[in-house]
Amino acid sequence: MKIGELASRTGISIRSLRYYEQQGLLSPVRHENGYRDYSPLAEEQVRTIQLYLGLGLSTEQIAGFLNCVLMNKEAFCKEVLPIYRQKLEEIDSQIKLLNNIKSNLEDRIQSILEEQPIGEKEK
Structure with missing residues (x-):
């Protein structure tokens, strides 16, 4: 073809x-x-x-x-297993990094909201 x-x-x-x-x-x-x-x-x-x-x-x-x-x-190819494990480690690291970024952003949002006068919150 x-x-x-x-x-x-x-x-x-x-x-x-x-x-x-x-x-x-x-x-x-x-x-x-x-x-x-x-x-x-x-x-x-x-x-x-x-x-x-x-x-x-x-x-x-x-x-x-x-x-x-x-x-x-796939079940008979042992070459795949270390690559899968490596990819899972990479994904776990990315998740940890993203969770840290998310937490930092949430903290910043909360800090900004706490600084605003009561009538101006959530605009």
Whole structure:
């Protein structure tokens, strides 16, 4: 299948598909005229890539285990576990940071409200 058809079937832009190829996530056959020819399995590959991008993983991380996942399914790919753990640590750190920012903003709002004269509160 040509790149335009793959883009149409998956809803992913041609530019993104080319990027996935550059990152080693997709490997189409190249014809002498330069056209890319994707296997019927490429559609599943793209959907799998999108799933992992949606989990917040980078293309570099995905490249490390994509073939294993596509061949064996996720439960049999031990390469995925450390990446998941690392991502969870990153998310926990981000949540902690966001909670601190939220608390700081709430304190500032409260401080401003306490400083205003009674008739002007909550304007």
